[in-house]
Amino acid sequence: MSVNATQRLGPIRLSREAVGLSQQRLAELAGCSLSMIRVLESGYTPRESDVLPRVMQALNDAGPADNGAGSRIADDGGDHGSSG
Numbered sequence: 226m227s228v229n230a231t232q233r234l235g236p237i238r239l240s241r242e243a244v245g246l247s248q249q250r251l252a253e254l255a256g257c258s259l260s261m262i263r264v265l266e267s268g269y270t271p272r273e274s275d276v277l278p279r280v281m282q283a284l285n286d287a288g289p290a291d292n293g294a295g296s297r298i299a300d301d302g303g304d305h306g307s308s309g
Contacts, residue, residue, distance in 0.1 A: 254283035
């Protein structure tokens with residue numbers, strides 16, 4: 226029944242927002258279309274759902290928003306000021 230699918234897939238949107246990804250970026254990371262992300266977030270489960278594991282992996286790889294890209298960008302501890 227579609228209620229069950231919605232209960233299972235509804236968290237995709239919440240998870241995406243929690244890790245700070247746009248629908249477009251999630252689609253890129255999962256290797257699928259933006260429209261597929263929208264369909265999945267609406268609660269629909271496609272019959273051939275090889276995309277669902279890729280979406281879940283992309284969300285898992287993204288990690289929490291507070292530990293996201295901002296904390297990983299070029300923090301090498303070096304002084305990038307003038308050296309003389």
